[in-house]
Amino acid sequence: MYNVAYVEDEKCVAQKGCRLCIMYCPEADCIMLDQKKMKAYVVVSRCKGCELCKVVCDAAKHSAILMAPVNGATGEIILGKQAGEAAELGQAYQ
Secondary structure (H helix, E strand, O other): OEEEEEEOOOOOOHHHOOOHHHHHOOOOOOEEEEOOOOEEEEOOOOOOOOOHHHHHHHHOOOOOEEEEEEOOOOOOEOOOOOOOOOOOHHHHOO
């Protein structure tokens, strides 16, 4: 299992103009804006688990992103389980 970012809709303030996670994510088309809900969401298959989005979201005091393990076989995020170790940025992009 590995960790990916997960955006909690109830905490996300993208509708107010915040797009920090989208702007700072080093992986193209990984964090997107849902135009209907006006909330950010993560494309699980593109996320490398580097946690940069979580860092910038926490720094902005929104805390809308959590890191959660993913079932490697199904690609489903397993919420409620403690995340494992994060990949270091260089490690995630090797």
